[in-house]
Amino acid sequence: MTRLETPARSGGASQRASGATGRGYERGAAPGRGEARRGADPDETQLASTRGRPARPGLARAALLSALVFLLLALPVGGLAPLLMGTGWWFTTCLVVAVVLAIAAGARLLPVASWIPSLAALVAWGVSITVLFAPSEALFGILPTFDTLRTLRDELRDAGASIASQGVPAEPVASIVFLLALTIGLLALVADALVFAVRMPALVGLVPITVLAVPYTIRQQDFDVWLFVWLAAVFLVLVWLADRWGVGLRLRSASSLRPGRNTVRALVSGAVAIALAVVLPAVTPGLTANSFHSLPQGQLPSVYSSGVDPTIQLSQDLRRTNPVLSMTYTTSAASGLYLKLVNLWNFTNGPWQPENTDSAHPLGTAFDTPDGLNTDVATQEVTTSVSVSGLRSDWLPLPYPAETVTGLTGDWVQSPGSLTVTAVEANADGQNYTVTSLDVEPSAAQLAASSAAVPAALQSYVSLPRGIDPIIQSTATEVTAGAVSNYDKAVALQKYFTSGAFTYSVTAPVEGKYDGGNFQAVAKFLSAKSGYCIHFASAMAVMARSLGIPSRIAIGYHPGAAVSRQDNGTATFQVFSDELHAWPELWFEGVGWLSFEPTPGLGLTPPAYSLPNYTSATPATTAPSTAPSSATPVTPRTQTPTDLAANPALTPQAQAAETGRAWLVAVVIVIVVGGLALIPAGLRRLRRRRRLSRMAGSGRSTATIGWREITDTAVDYRLDVPAGETVRAFGARLAALDTVPPEPVLRLVQAVERERFAPGGAAEPDHAQRQALAGDVREVIRGLQKNASRADDRWALIVPRSLFSRAEE
Known part of the structure; x- marks a missing residue:
């Protein structure tokens, strides 16, 4: 031949x-x-390999490549520091990553099939997670069992509850550290396989970017340029060495760009790419740090994940599918209480900010006198005992206006005027305290006689920036036509929102791109006539200001559901994380700040003094209260048989059906994606x-x-x-x-x-x-x-x- x-x-x-x-x-x-x-x-290592196995790098080269992969994960994990307290969580997570990569590197030096190192790394990942987080249920403290899996499942559930209740920076409880070690360790396994088994090291860049993006999706913060530079440099070195040592795939070696022979060109290209990524945002309009409105340190409650706009964070909490118990309170009030965390008052074209705490003073036993409340206005003292169990917030949930609070641990300060309480070296989670507050009962005559004059100290509560959408002013004027006093106008505004023309929805604002609270969102909401509590509260507050009525937005919790009533006339309520709420407070001369409830669809009864027939009611028939009734909670809870009967959707059979539908959807997605692939x-x-x-x-x-x-x-x-x-x-x-x-x-x-x-x-x-x-x-x-x-x-x-x-x- x-x-x-x-x-x-x-x-x-x-x-x-x-x-x-x-x-x-x-x-x-x-x-x-x-x-x-x-x-x-x-x-x-030689470029050639034995038949059926990919080329392997030598010991020194394999160790260096694994070290670079370790850095690609350890660096962005360190970027999570603004979200978590301390550093122990970083060392634990990096330990799992190091074990996974070390086992894979060691197995790769043996004469085994190419998939064996990845399998060994998977086993190392499972064993390390077991040893660190569930050794008592494991066989010999190392090998996971079914009890281990159940324990780890519970840890995941606890991590979700902790994330739902904590703010930023969060305490790295064991369940959160477990979640980090579990996910980052799995990412290390994926990154190692991409470099050595799949031999496409360029794809490894997706792994650290995934981790690096986490803190910026949770809270607004300045971009860590140096972290990005170091991460990009490590990635470029990894890709270059992998190609030079024959680890990566080579597709066009016959072209002018020969692998391993263009060091200077590769380094220059990488340096230019990094420089452009760092310099362009600093000189491009709209991408600079100053282009985004940021708030002073400590201005936002951590319950809202320290986001720039707490109204956006509130909407995210309302959409949670796994609400957790935030607090339980027992009160002598005739009905449930609004528990306020913070006020929004500075209505600007940017994010609306909470009240400034610069003038706050240390919290004593007694609070300041409520602004504008005259002694001739009838009040009734209410005593409430609060136990916070799942709310890690710098702000303390309190009824307004509070008089005294006892039982707190840690250092707290009180803001005059708003009477809100902020932590200095403490947080609301785990607090058990007793607060006395006033149930303000103004008469119809007192409200009608309230002057329209605004004191100089409250001028900032009627200010609005120029250029807001004219639909706000025109709607307010149209709705209140014929109303004489500020009180009559306020009642007309609330009636406008609760008369049936508006619907409650947490999804419509997202679809309509007017989520959160700002002037653009208010204008779109008045046209769409569908939204959730922040839209109703924002619209009424802004419209009230356009009419010259001082207003602010209160953010906290609505009363929740009564779970028991005692013989002494007190009742116990439970409040969950998805019962966060926003409502407007309007100021009236001689009476002070009063709450209104313009949000329909929640089963909440507006205060008696805010109803149109209040002025015609006799004193014997009126029982005004600033605390609306909690007739029906937003989401009935599964803890009581009554709630299950009231809402069949939460029965075990319905839950099982819902789970089955979820699995069916997941299977269909897998089939479709697999078919496309x-x-x-x-x-x-x-x-x-x-x-x-x-x-x-x-x-x-x-x-x-x-x-x-x-x-x-x-x-x-x-x-x-x-x-x-x-x-x-x-x-x-x-x-x-x-x-x-x-x-x-x-x-x-x-x-x-x-x-x-x-x-x-x-x-x-x-x-x-x-x-x-x-x-x-x-x-x-x-x-x-x-x-x-x-x-x-x-x-x-x-x-x-x-x-x-x-x-x-």
Whole structure:
């Protein structure tokens, strides 16, 4: 049999004879160059590998690459520091990452299949999580059992509850540290597999970016430029070294950009990319730090995750699917109480801010006198005992106006005017305290006689910026037409929102892009007539200011649901995290700040003094109270049989059905995604079947069609197929591979050359010859498949490169 040789590739056959065959082609390196590189560094890993396994780096190189992967995870995990207190959580998380990467690196040095190190890393991940967080339920304290899985499941549930109740920075309780170690350790496993098993180190950049984005999605903060620079530099070094040492896939080594030979160009390109990423945001309008309105330190309650706009955080809490118990309180009031955390008063074109705490003073036993409340206004003292169980907030939930508070631990300050209480070195979680407050009962005559004059100290509570949407002023004027006093106007405003023209919805604002509280959102809300509590409260407060009535927005909790009533006339209420609420407070001369309830659809009864018939009611029939009734909570709870009966959607059967639907949706998504992922594989198989069918049937260019299929298969398996290489030269390289028989390659090369260069018609094969050539093509393809590693075989199936780079003939 004549040996395939070519002047340009004369080393191909001889190289095969010397044993330095083929697997170097899998990485796209020419035999001569691959051999020279191996000879230049005999102590390190060779580009070629044993059959069926990818090339492995040596001990020093594997350790360095694993160390770089470790840095790619440890650095962005450190970027989570603004969200969590202390540093112990970082060391625990990095310990799990180090164990996973070390076990994978050690296993990779052994003569095992390419998937074994990833499996070993998976086992190390599971064992380390078990040892650190659930050793008592594990076999020998190491091996996880079913009890271990149940314990870890409970830890995940506790982590979700802790995240729901805590603010920023959160206390790194054991469940949160477990969640971090679990997820970051899994990401370390993925990153290691991308570098060494899949051999696509460039994709590793997605892993640290995922972690780095977390703090910026939770709270607004200045971008850590230096962290980004170091992270980008480590990533570039990793990709460059992986390519230089033959760990990454090489697709175009014959081009002008040869792997491992463009150090200066790679470093310069990486430096320029980093510089642009750092410099452009600093000089581009709208991307600078000053373009985003930020608030002074400590201005926002941590219950709202220290976000820029607490109204946005409130909406997120309202949409939680796993509400947790925030507090329980027992009160002597006739009905439930609004428990206020903070006031919003500074209505600007930016995010609306809470009241300034600069003038706050240490909290004593007694509070300041409520602003504007005259002694001739009837009041009733209310005593309330509060136990906070799931609200990690810098602000203390209190009824307004509070008189005294006892039982608090830690340092707290009181803001005059608003009578809100803020922590200095404490938080609301775990506090058990007793507060006395006033139930203000103004008469109709007192409200009607309230002057429209606004004191100088309250001028900021009627101020509005210029340029707000005119629909706000025009709607307020239209709604209050005919009203004489400020009180009549306030009642008309509340009636406008509760008369049935508006609907309650936590999703409509998101779909309509007017979520949160600001002037743009208020204007859109007045047109859409659908929103949640912050929209109703914001609209009424802004419209009141446009009419000259001082107003502010209170954010806290609505009364919740009564769970028991005692013989002494007190009642116990439970308040959950999704019962956060916002309501407007309007100021009236001689009476002070009064709460209104414009939000419909929650089963909340507005205060008696805010109803239109209050002025016509007799004193005997009025029982005014600033604390609305809690007739029906927003979301009935599953703790009591009564609630289950009232809301069948929360019964175990309904929950099981809901879970079944969720699993069905998940299965459908997996099937759809899997089907889409297999489309390229199906198209590639269809192309091969069509070509082989054309070869076996009647047609022209039989050998050329078969050769195109072979070259496409080589491209799929990451072999280098230069566009200018001759058929004979490429055939010589194929015949040099251990797994490809040279005889069918020679027959195909000769048949292609006859078709291309023989006189017309002389080279057309008969049916038997076409069948034989189709068989040769299949045999060469099988040889290429045997030559490929498992990783290459998977990529050739899922992402056939020839389908995207070579057009069908």
